[in-house]
Amino acid sequence: MINGHGDDIFRYGDKVKVNFSTNICQDIDHTSLMRHLMLFPGLLSNYPEPEPLSVERLLAAEHGINEENIVVTNGATEAIYLIARKMQGKRSTVIVPTFREYQDACTMYGHNINFLTEDNFIGIGKIEDDNDAVWLCNPNNPTGRIYDRSLLLRLADSMPHTLFIIDQAYADYSVAALLTVDDVMVRRNIVLLYSLTKRFSVPGLRIGYAVAPLEVTLALRSMRMPWGINSFAIEASHYLLAHKSDYKIDSYFLNQEVRRIGEALKVFGILSGPTDCNFLLCELPYGSSASLKEWLVNNRGLLIRDASNFESLGKCHFRIAAQSPERNDLLIKSIEEWIML
Numbered sequence: 001m002i003n004g005h006g007d008d009i010f011r012y013g014d015k016v017k018v019n020f021s022t023n024i025c026q027d028i029d030h031t032s033l034m035r036h037l038m039l040f041p042g043l044l045s046n047y048p049e050p051e052p053l054s055v056e057r058l059l060a061a062e063h064g065i066n067e068e069n070i071v072v073t074n075g076a077t078e079a080i081y082l083i084a085r086k087m088q089g090k091r092s093t094v095i096v097p098t099f100r101e102y103q104d105a106c107t108m109y110g111h112n113i114n115f116l117t118e119d120n121f122i123g124i125g126k127i128e129d130d131n132d133a134v135w136l137c138n139p140n141n142p143t144g145r146i147y148d149r150s151l152l153l154r155l156a157d158s159m160p161h162t163l164f165i166i167d168q169a170y171a172d173y174s175v176a177a178l179l180t181v182d183d184v185m186v187r188r189n190i191v192l193l194y195s196l197t198k199r200f201s202v203p204g205l206r207i208g209y210a211v212a213p214l215e216v217t218l219a220l221r222s223m224r225m226p227w228g229i230n231s232f233a234i235e236a237s238h239y240l241l242a243h244k245s246d247y248k249i250d251s252y253f254l255n256q257e258v259r260r261i262g263e264a265l266k267v268f269g270i271l272s273g274p275t276d277c278n279f280l281l282c283e284l285p286y287g288s289s290a291s292l293k294e295w296l297v298n299n300r301g302l303l304i305r306d307a308s309n310f311e312s313l314g315k316c317h318f319r320i321a322a323q324s325p326e327r328n329d330l331l332i333k334s335i336e337e338w339i340m341l
Contacts, residue, residue, distance in 0.1 A: 009303060017301030018327045020320045023141065023170060023279045025249055027324065028201040032246070036239045043231035051221070052229040055237045059209060062241065063181045069211055071220045072237075074228050076169050076193045076208030077101050082220045083133075083165055083191065083210070084109045090132035095121050097142060097281075097310035099167065102135040117312055118143060125151055129159055137167040139174050142307050142319040144258070144275030146176040153183060156190050163216070169195035169208070173277040175255045181211050188213045200240045200247050205233040254278035257322035264332045268339045279321040281307060289318035292338055300334040 009016050019026060037043070052072040060067035073079040084092075084105035092111045094102050095118055106113050116127065118140060127134055134155075139146045156164050168178055171194060184190045191212040197203045207229060210220060240247065258280045262272040269285035284292065289306045296302040305319040322328055 012297055012303065015297055015301055016303045018323060018330065019303045020323065020327075020331055021303045021305040022203070023173070023277075023319075023321045024198050024201045024203060025254075025278075026201070028247065030202070032243070033202075033236060033239055037232055037235060040235055043235055046231065048227055048229060048231040048234055050226045051224070052234055052237075055207070055229070055234055055241075056209070058238065058241050063211065065181055065185060065211070068214055069181075069185070069217055070209055071212070071217050071224070072207065072209045072229060073220075073224065074208075075197060075206040076167060076195045076210075078224075078228065079193055079208060079210040079220065080165075080167070081105045081108070082223050083163075083216075084111065085223055086216070086219045087111070087133055087163070091130060092133040092135060093127055093131045094311070095134070095136040095140070096312045097140075097307070098135075098137045099141045100310065102137075102165070102167075103311060106133075106135070115311060118145065122147070122151075125155075127155060127159070127162075129162070131159070131162050133163045133165060134159075135165045135167075137169070138178060139168075139170045139275075139277040141170065142279065142281045142305070142310055142313075142317075143273055144277045144279050144281065145273070146174060146178065146276040149177050149179060152179060156187060160189055163189050163191065165191045165193065167193040169193060169198050170277050172199045172249045173251050173254065173279075175251050176276045184211050184213065188215070191216055196237060196240065199249075200244075202236065202240070205236055207233045207237055251277065254322045257325060257328055258320070261320065261322065261328050261332060265335060268336055270335070270339075279319055281313075281317060281319050284316040284318070286316070288315040290315065292318060292335070295338050295341075296331075296334055300330070300337075302331055302334055304331075 055072045056067045056070045059070050080101050088109040092106045093114045096115050195208040262280050271283045272280050293306045307317040307319045308315045
């Protein structure tokens with residue numbers, strides 16, 4: 001899905017004034033980070049660490065765990081593909097709709113893939129026990145829902161031979177309890193994925209990591225490409241982790257705002273489900289999300305995520321992420337204009 005993700009702002013040049021298609025905070029000021037990176041011109045002309053061990057040490061200290069249980073990757077996406085490669089040819093269940101890379105990575109490495117919808121997963125509260133791996137996003141992209149922590153732990157404990165890959169890239173936008181690294185350390189079948197991209201709003205740097213049992217991290221390290229994390233991403237990670245108090249995400253405010261957007265759009269017949277973070281999955285009563293997206297970009301400079309290519313969704317689905325109240329009001333008014341055409 002190289003060309004199927006949201007935040008395809010690169011397609012539109014300077015047309016986009018407000019980006020609702022990305023799920024990360026848009027109001028972060030990176031001036032201090034950029035000034036810091038400019039102090040190190042040698043980063044451009046020298047190779048980075050062959051393995052990002054210095055970042056792994058920092059993250060291990062932050063989480064209070066052994067650095068051998070952390071693998072830093074080129075975005076959380078690289079970790080997804082490494083895990084799928086490690087389990088080549090196995091049987092995987094993917095909870096959908098969700099981030100397409102789980103499905104694409106499993107397809108690339110010959111997995112036998114079974115899909116289970118989010119509603120059925122929550123309603124039934126169980127998974128067939130012949131799975132080698134279960135893939136889910138928590139909070140889930142694109143719905144924004146968070147799975148009950150006790151449910152996930154109960155399933156993991158009842159299926160000790162199944163690896164649960166739980167992507168918590170949006171952990172910093174969550175308003176509900178998530179799994180912790182302590183949950184990983186006392187088990188052998190849970191992998192948690194995290195994203196500094198999301199946490200610090202630096203998607204261009206591509207840096208994420210996996211927290212996993214030692215037998216998993218050893219396998220991932222053996223497949224990781226040398227120099228996979230560039231020098232600027234490594235130095236930026238050092239800076240960001242040292243200045244994390246400067247990067248505050250008001251998850252409760254953003255959640256309230258996106259719920260407000262959902263209630264406002266409901267008046268126009270646009271449906272949406274519950275969300276526990278900063279983004280919302282919506283469904284048009286008619287037309288297509290693709291046509292709405294193009295109209296918003298071309299006429300109002302607003303970019304949304306056409307969600308029709310998520311497994312189990314259709315042409316009427318789109319996703320939006322909350323921004324400032326003023327920008328959110330502009331989105332609501334603009335969608336109302338399109339509905340009234």
